[in-house]
Amino acid sequence: xxxxxxxxxxxxxxxxxxxxxxxxxxxxxxxxxxxxxxxxxxxxxxxxxxxxxxxxxxxxxxxxxxxxxxxxxxxxxxxxxxxxxxxxxxxxxxxxxxxxxxxxxxxx
Ligand SMILES: [Zn+2]
Numbered sequence: 001x002x003x004x005x006x007x008x009x010x011x012x013x014x015x016x017x018x019x020x021x022x023x024x025x026x027x028x029x030x031x032x033x034x035x036x037x038x039x040x041x042x043x044x045x046x047x048x049x050x051x052x053x054x055x056x057x058x059x060x061x062x063x064x065x066x067x068x069x070x071x072x073x074x075x076x077x078x079x080x081x082x083x084x085x086x087x088x089x090x091x092x093x094x095x096x097x098x099x100x101x102x103x104x105x106x107x108x
Pocket of ligand 1: 009038
């Protein structure tokens with residue numbers, strides 16, 4: 001059996017051609033990236049298309065779990081969408097806007 005080898009352009013390891021995904025358009029008939037690197041890349045691509053809602057929830061849960069919990073409870077209690085509750089929570093409060101306006105009038 002005549003086994004052919006190819007060096008993966010990602011991990012730079014020499015592997016048998018069967019370790020590369022088939023690509024009919026490629027000269028060798030196989031992709032230049034080995035199967036494990038290809039799968040790794042594909043996984044990353046999938047990660048990037050997750051919904052913004054999921055990203056925000058994960059971020060809040062990791063960084064400010066108490067805020068995440070409060071928002072979750074509020075959205076459940078009020079039977080509203082989590083994102084609506086979240087967006088409202090980051091809108092500046094009226095008192096904050098007043099402070100900004102006072103500062104602006106002092107400096108104009
Ligand atoms: Zn590789």
